[in-house]
Amino acid sequence: MKIESESxxxxxxxxxxxxxxxxxxxxxxxxxxxxESDYHDFKHSxxxxxxxxxxxxxxxxxxxxxxxEHTHYKVDEAYRWKWSQTGEYTTTFTPEDATELxxxxxxxxxxxxxxxxxxxxxxxxxxxxxxEELNRDVPEWEHDIPIQQSKGSSDHIKDKFSPAEMxxxxxxxxxxxxxxxxxNKNLSSDARSELKALVAQRLGMPKEDxxxxxxxxxxxxxxxxxxxxxADTGLRPIEVGRAQVDxxxxxxxxxxxxxxxxxxxxxxxxxxxxSKTSNAVGNWLxxxxxxxxxxxxxxxWLTRQGNKYKARALNKMLDKLMESAGIDSNTRQLSWYxxxxxxxxxxxxxxxxxxxxxxxxxxxxxxTEKYTRNSDGKNRNENxxx
Numbered sequence: 001m002k003i004e005s006e007s008x009x010x011x012x013x014x015x016x017x018x019x020x021x022x023x024x025x026x027x028x029x030x031x032x033x034x035x036e037s038d039y040h041d042f043k044h045s046x047x048x049x050x051x052x053x054x055x056x057x058x059x060x061x062x063x064x065x066x067x068x069e070h071t072h073y074k075v076d077e078a079y080r081w082k083w084s085q086t087g088e089y090t091t092t093f094t095p096e097d098a099t100e101l102x103x104x105x106x107x108x109x110x111x112x113x114x115x116x117x118x119x120x121x122x123x124x125x126x127x128x129x130x131x132e133e134l135n136r137d138v139p140e141w142e143h144d145i146p147i148q149q150s151k152g153s154s155d156h157i158k159d160k161f162s163p164a165e166m167x168x169x170x171x172x173x174x175x176x177x178x179x180x181x182x183x184n185k186n187l188s189s190d191a192r193s194e195l196k197a198l199v200a201q202r203l204g205m206p207k208e209d210x211x212x213x214x215x216x217x218x219x220x221x222x223x224x225x226x227x228x229x230x231a232d233t234g235l236r237p238i239e240v241g242r243a244q245v246d247x248x249x250x251x252x253x254x255x256x257x258x259x260x261x262x263x264x265x266x267x268x269x270x271x272x273x274x275s276k277t278s279n280a281v282g283n284w285l286x287x288x289x290x291x292x293x294x295x296x297x298x299x300x301w302l303t304r305q306g307n308k309y310k311a312r313a314l315n316k317m318l319d320k321l322m323e324s325a326g327i328d329s330n331t332r333q334l335s336w337y338x339x340x341x342x343x344x345x346x347x348x349x350x351x352x353x354x355x356x357x358x359x360x361x362x363x364x365x366x367x368t369e370k371y372t373r374n375s376d377g378k379n380r381n382e383n384x385x386x
Contacts, residue, residue: 013051016065019043021076031089039079042091046126047072049133054125057132057312058319063125074122095141098123102145113147120147132311137238139363140337159332160341163386166231168325169318170386173224176324182212204304221284223317226301226309228277229255231386234340234360237315241308243300245285250278257361269361311336346386 019040028036051062081101105116130136199218200207233255247255257269288294293306314336322329347359
């Protein structure tokens with residue numbers, strides 16, 4: 001039996017199961033009738049997102065009905081456990097909650113590892129929903145609890161970019177956002193027409209009005225600088241949106257994240273930047289000064305509409321750049337976080353754990369230690385790791 005969506009914007013989307021399981025409906029009775037309505041709306045939106053875009057938000061690919069159903073029951077079970085632990089209703093669920101629950105399941109229940117591993121995957125989908133759909137600042141979930149995966153499974157191991165791939169994405173950004181001169185003699189009329197269409201789209205103007213100066217205006221260091229900083233420091237999507245001009249000390253090749261922007265950190269993070277990245281950021285800062293959209297704004301980067309960047313926009317940008325760079329994402333789980341996992345692996349390999357922890361802004365050294373495999377102790381140079 002499928003449940004027709006009640007959301008006004010959901011079209012013909014049908015859910016494979018009611019948003020609230022019988023067990024959760026019973027558990028919610030202790031909190032009053034209004035609470036179940038709130039949880040119903042929350043779960044309905046989550047399941048709808050899973051079905052329509054949860055697997056790949058850029059390509060709008062969702063999960064199968066069976067996967068959504070499996071995730072639905074596991075997430076319901078997670079919330080029942082949390083309500084029983086706190087005695088309070090909430091739809092908040094944190095990585096700390098997830099670790100505590102998995103630890104409980106491994107130590108105190110008879111559930112096989114296969115069950116717990118499936119549970120872990122479901123909770124990771126919930127965290128992805130929080131980040132990409134609700135734009136919540138949810139840290140990566142890392143834990144040290146040994147769980148034997150099903151044979152051939154690697155869903156919880158996020159694919160990372162190699163140094164060559166990070167460089168390829170950066171070069172794709174340079175190529176995409178560095179346009180030739182309008183008067184370039186090597187441009188055919190068809191090529192110039194295609195570029196005029198691109199410039200018109202990028203600047204939000206009619207194609208017939210595009211002139212030589214608009215070609216210059218459409219070239220930009222913004223995206224290359226975002227890619228370069230992220231490759232060096234593993235910026236999370238929410239950090240791209242939060243990054244401020246005054247974080248950057250380019251004379252000393254540093255990004256200094258203030259303590260009040262560092263999640264639960266008491267001191268500033270000092271993150272090293274390669275000379276290539278400092279050059280890209282410096283060029284962007286000069287360009288940024290001429291853009292009235294940034295007047296009175298401290299954010300280093302804003303979208304074309306003048307908003308802070310979010311995960312959806314960044315993953316959409318990345319998908320286009322990967323295509324230009326010839327990186328096949330069909331058989332790998334690549335996302336903006338692939339920069340972070342790639343950068344973490346490089347910094348652990350090239351430096352010591354303490355330096356890598358600071359560079360990636362990990363709260364716990366245990367998180368950094370997960371990237372110690374295949375460390376060979378090489379040292380970085382000013383040209384960077386990628």
